[in-house]
Amino acid sequence: MKIKKILPQLLTLLTIVLIFGFFTINAQINMDNRGIEFGFGFLKQEASFDIQFSLIDYDGSRSYARAYLVGLLNTLLVSFIGIIFCTILGVIVGVARLSPNYLIKKTAAFYVEFFRNIPLLLQIFFWYFAALRALPMPEDATLILGTSFMTIKGLYTPAPVWNNFDVFIISLILALIIIFFFNRFAKKKQEEEGIQYPKFLISLGVFIILPLLTFLFGGVDLSWSFPKLKQLATTSFTYEGGLSIPPELIALTLALALYTATFIAENVRAGIQGISKGQKEAAASIGLTPGQILKLVIMPQALRIIIPPTTNQYLNLTKNSSLAAAIAYPDLVLVFAGTAMMQTGRAIEIVAITMATYLTISLAISVLMNWYNKRIAIQEK
């Protein structure tokens, strides 16, 4: 009996050790032959390549580590924007698919079936190479909403110019802390004494009023800088001032959001459909209003079904953002696994670092997810 348990385990271990040993020895020999030393010292060397779009200070004289950071931040940026847009769109479409209105239902179904069945890479190519290339040159662009220009070179919008920005941020954080403690207090009151406060309204009020006060008393000041057309040469124009968003970022965000939203829409639909009709009827029969039914009975149960697969989609979106390499948006893969690897030739280290980065993001979200799942799981008695 015991041999039956030990033998397969020994065999597995042996296979793993053999495979890894084989690879390590080969890698060692190959690297010796080419005169490469394994190590991460190259991260401190000067990168000497430029990155078109970066959130932090960067130029060619900075190190590879800095380039890695730029790429990582760009990846996180596009994922963050994509997640926000795909959530909004996904929830709207998911609810629309359950609408009693035939036209809305069919439009939503058409959208989901259409965008879900086309490879994401093709969609990115389509937006970048076909759709955004049809936009006007900077000098021919028309004003959108009186402030922005949509051109072939990207979107130019007004940029906020802050005075004493840190005071504003501190007030925001303060507001969040107050809201957190207020909600705990309100929950306790409700559980112990049955007193209900308008939690949402008060929270919203604190969140808006406190930062507004800083404008009056904290010396915070906000003004806008508008993009202005500037002539570089006789036929070459560009915009100065304001915020410029490169077309790569727009195409990537658009494709990621439209594609992922279809999956989120399906999750939302499944979640709402997963609540049995009896729940709604039971809630109505004890006299809850339709608003209360949605807020207190349907949503808490639907969210339990919706959130886990939706987090998975967020994770997919983050991983899919690596397709940026195809249209030269400087994300982690393009900057680090592309340019930096070409220059240094350190395939093993760089691929390992890139994979480890994505792995860390994934595992962190998984851990968070498991914690959340445990928290909202039905407490059976």
Added chain:
Amino acid sequence: MNKINLLKPDKKNIKLFIFLGVSFFSLGIIDFSLNHFLNTNITSFLPGYISFLTPLFFGMIGLHFIRIEFSGIKQLDNLNKNINTSNFNAALSICIILLVIFSIPPLLNWFIFEANIAGDKKEDCTGDGACWVYIKVWFNRFMYGMYPNAEQWRVNTTFIIVLGLAGLGYFFPLKLKKYLTLYYVIFLPIISFLLIYYLISGGEFGLVWVETGAWGGLSLTFIVSFFSLIFCFPIGMMFALGRRSNLPTLKWTSILFIEFWRGVPLITVLFMSAVMFPMFLPDGTYVDKLIRVIIAIVLFEAAYTAEVIRGGLQALPRGQYDAAKSIGMGYWKMHLLVILPQALKLVIPGIANTFLALVKDTPLIFVVGLLELAGMLGLAKTNPEWLGFSMEGYVFAAIIFWIICYGMSKYSYNLEQKYKTDR
């Protein structure tokens, strides 16, 4: 004459209200169409934004008039129930109708009426619409990549034979049904591999050798997805069972394997197979690029398949395991005869989704320089003689992929319905 309350349409004056409703609704549509197609604004005397929104207002007033409950007219009741339950719904319905009117004619124009099909040169594209000549000229490249034109019958023959063999399983006599799995899991892959090796790759029996770098287009998409599908399923099953095993080494190996591949994007895996993998092999060994890519995709998708199968295994009630054990079945017998048949039936939709994702991921192999359909488009787009037709190319590829993926998802839905059993 009954009293008429315009705010509350009722059944008594139904004829008048229907007349009013239909006229207002038509007025809205006509206003919009005139505005959009003939550039004449019949409501230009109104200030800007109001004039812009008149079709919506007219339509909403029209729908409001015909919103009569229990009118006694079946069609009207149906219409009201489906698109006109409230003012908000009516507004949304009108927006969608206007959107359709707005977008369908230009799309049809681009696709069909102003498109060019005849001819074989760029100069033949004179209309404003799509230039399908471009697709026609490049069609062979999009389907076969750089595969020599004279040899393309070999690719076709291979696909026809493999499809035929796959379809053959459908007509198996009842007596041979138990060998069906064996046929699909072992016989068919081996035959396909031999066919691809000897017929598509060539080099023997007097056939010209075609290197894998020349393979491409849609046929490469099929080859890569086919092999990945075949191999990722058994490997995934193995790791799914491993993850549920109570032997710690097996369990933790499986968990590490699955979580590792699920945590990284496919593009980095392909990078790894392209630049890192050769470093791990003994000096001088060369593994073909295509094979490396297939291995990478198989490992990657196997992890996803494993998680899907594990879901099915977990969904089975404990009683199934206990019952199998109590009649004296061992581990393998229990899993092969009792657990897996039931679990796999449960996970058909999940498996189908994984396979769909796999097909949609194949375009990514462009990062290692293999050009399947999307990659060939990129190549054709930069051809100096055919600049400026990227839109046609992407629309064409999107239609092809859409048909494949939509067909697969519908097929999996049918399969799910067919094998659905009440428990």
